[in-house]
Amino acid sequence: MPPARSRAVPVRHVPTLSRLVLACGLTALASTATAQVNGVAHRPYLGWSSFSQQTLDPAFLTQANMLKQSDALAASGLQAHGYTYINLDSGWMGGFDANGRPIPDATTFPDIKALIDHIHANGQKAGIYWIPGVEEPAVQANSPILGSDQHIQDILALPHRAGNAFGGPGESPYHYKIDFSKAGAQAYMDSVVALFASWGVDFIKLDGVTPGSYSDDLSIDNREDVVAWSRAIAKSGRPMWFTVSWQLDKDHNDIWSTWANARRIDDDVECEGRCATLTNWPRIEKRFRDLPSWQDAAGPTKGWNDLDTLDITDGELDGLSLDEKRSAMTIWSMANAPLYLGGDLTKLDPEGLRIATNDEVLAVDQSGHPARQLVGGDHQVWVSDLGDGRYYVALFNMNAAPATVSVPWRLLGIPGALRVRDLWTHKELGPSVARHDVLLPAHATQLLLVQRLPGQVLAPPSKAYEAEAATLAGTAQVFACNGCSGGSKVGGLGLGTSNTVSFNEVTVPRDGVYLMQVDSLTLGLRSYLYRVNDGPYHTFNSGGGSFQLPSSSALPICLHAGTNRIRFGNDVSYPPDLDRIVIRDGMGLPAPSVDVYEAEAATLGGTVTAGFSNYFSGLAKAGNIGGGAANAVTFNQVTVPRAGVYQLEIDYATKGPRSLVMTVNGGNARQLDLDGSSFDDPVARVVDVTLQAGNNTVVLGNPSGFGPDLDRIVVSARSGAPVTGCP
Template structure:
């Protein structure tokens, strides 16, 4: 009897040790899930809260056929996939019909996502993505559903604790009131986040964007989320949203998230890009494998089909402005989440997503630095540790005059005769002059590589 007892105890201790080891390993490895900046498509800019399964699949089909080979791989279903009756152009906040299970966990609307019927959730859609070699992501709001609180629904795994025991109305999201704040120190709070991440992992989710998390910065809930993802044992990329993420929390966010928004939504309005460039000045030191300051979605191509701002349109940015946006996003090594409807792409939009030289810079560069930002001019540089190339992006963010902008190559460790390649056009020339100088029109830019 004693022998049997000790044998069972030894087995139990061994199991606990293995569990703790796996959990610790998962925690230490979460940065390895995004060694290069994630690249994909997000439904928000085109479809707001109303995207359907057919539309998601159409974008996935396009990505698999045309972009996957270049590194584009995530398909992300954005906000309110669990609401039956949202309308184009905004949220139904008067009488939303929520879909959730007995534990207060949101489930996909069968009306929008027919394959989720009979309790299957997003697993069939995730399986579809995986069958094409893609990865699947979803968006959620921070917190616990108001409906779960009001109905005192039990939290799975919390030994009878109900949703009304872990919430506060303080700091409730001001622009969407589906959820309440979770009090991180309450019994059941960790179990609540554990339960939803367990559900998402069972569906096969590879990416999760969590909104209303970074401004103001919800440190307690972010830590609950990180622990919950780690507990699943599944490599789920964590994206916090929206900005501006406080620079004071930079060290914390890089230890808990794979990517975080630097600013609020970036739309097809020129003023959004100079604002982003200005805010980004504080984030250059935090660009690193596994942890990426995030510029937001790419509002190019056909957007606002049923989106939040404006009518169905091709982006309002000029071609020069589109080059500037893509040059900044890529040299900064921001995650790239395209917001336009992929099947509607024209040739120019496609060229912005498929330029192999630009994507190589985005994937392989390191040591990203701002050289200067003054008087409406911006210069950013990085280098390719494999080839020795130095990348340089020059921007005229002023509104009126064509301007000359110059960079001393000697300051970057580049001397002698060099080859200068325009990454967008592919045009090359050689020069021995130590100064790289270009004349740039308002809102335009130049992106080059410099090497022997």
């Protein structure tokens, strides 16, 4: 089962905040909050966090190592490009003082004030980590609260329960919830922040915050904690950046954006032992899936979307190719996300350092104009409108085979580009009319600064089709939805071939490429498998931050003149809830140039089974492959327009070496020796295959040994040339 919420979600009943908050009302609170305008967060910060390296070396977080990191940041050249924060993550604390406040471990941090003074002397800022609630030792000590006649146990919620997402069940949760309607509760938070301020802390990360952090338990509900911490920061008189974490529920962004400078919209980017490196491409790709849900929520007055650590300066240890590192840096920058590196700054990789210190790309991050996704799917386009006739435009190839990615300028509402500059190569590409095309390697990006040509392009007409008015089958049903078009959505999709929603009357005036805007709802990753006019399955891998506020992505599809049918579901795994689709002209966008075939939707033989897997396309994979000729995955309808050599991307997962044996149309068997470090995250292998015009059959198995788990295959033209029209 996924860690996300249930697939059919009725209207959520959210408890109100305590009397402390209701006394003024949320509107009044928003008008008086100072956290977002405290002089530290008009632009996203740049720096470094200890956590990534801690996932590889649990003993890394010490005062001695933090001194080295501070000195390395200054000496590396990073600081000259704006990287100034040194943030200590979880593990610095060793106990509590006489007033129940967290204090450092005397062995690993013998003098935290001296450490922070050193950081400041280097011209940097110091960050620290803590969590909502009160931990067991402070509760048992029942210490008096500074500035109050209350004690720790006087401010706890009754009955005792978890105070954050890390707390346990029952009345002894170790992390205890604070009741902010009680006298002394705000004073306790004031005293904790005052202690941090006395050390010289410039940044606080509050972790395990709910609703979010994979917790739907509204008996925890840390919204009041966030308000209390923010108020304490203001009272301390010391400007501090305040980030709340992690994978927060967007339904409550009125609190996150009002009382904090940034909010984490994703889970941890690190593998944390589930792969052999700090991170990998599937964990970077997750940010592309979740960000559309939040793209309207960031800015100088709204706070910033935090995508987690940017692990790009540690060579092979990052688990990313150079192209993947540039793509990560690009999407973080287009999102205007805080840029904080991980790893060990004393062992910086020169190539990664060059990526992290590209000032033209850093200007994108600091622009104050977060991007929106213009085109989703396999070949994504993101755009930031700078408001003065200039745009940042980022193109991404999300697949492992080289591909041409295109953006018609009319999609931006402009007739063409007077100037196009590549910000990674620092080259002027000249003016451009009609459409920009670029051939990108695996998981690569191009980042452009575009100056528009004069003139206006009218937006094409569009037509919306509400999911609740479509044809529902199986367990699909209508639910109320606060933020949805028409106030309703369809849930209960997937987990069976018949649990679908079909739009049977999608009408367009001519054959061609259209953009299908999909307004979906989910917390975390989910995936649709959809079919157009009973053709092959297509996959839309989505993400999101709410089951009440839709996320929008636009996918290029081929439709024929007249009436079309589009059906959404997921035979094996969990799709998002669906609000509606909106169809509009593709404005010159080329037809999709790759075809994706999910292993779980193929013919599974013998022992092969399909099931949920979080980071996989379609949110599922096929396992138990091999050990007999019958235990194979057969793709029976691999269709290409003409005979020739094609690129075949095989996405698989294994921990250690395994092999797949491939046959195409019953031809000679071909053994593919594969390797990997995790069954949790897919990796790709691209091979050339000869296919015949029309339908082909591709079989992947292993008659004698164990095969890896199989995610999908992706077929594309060998040259990566764009497809101009629909088949």
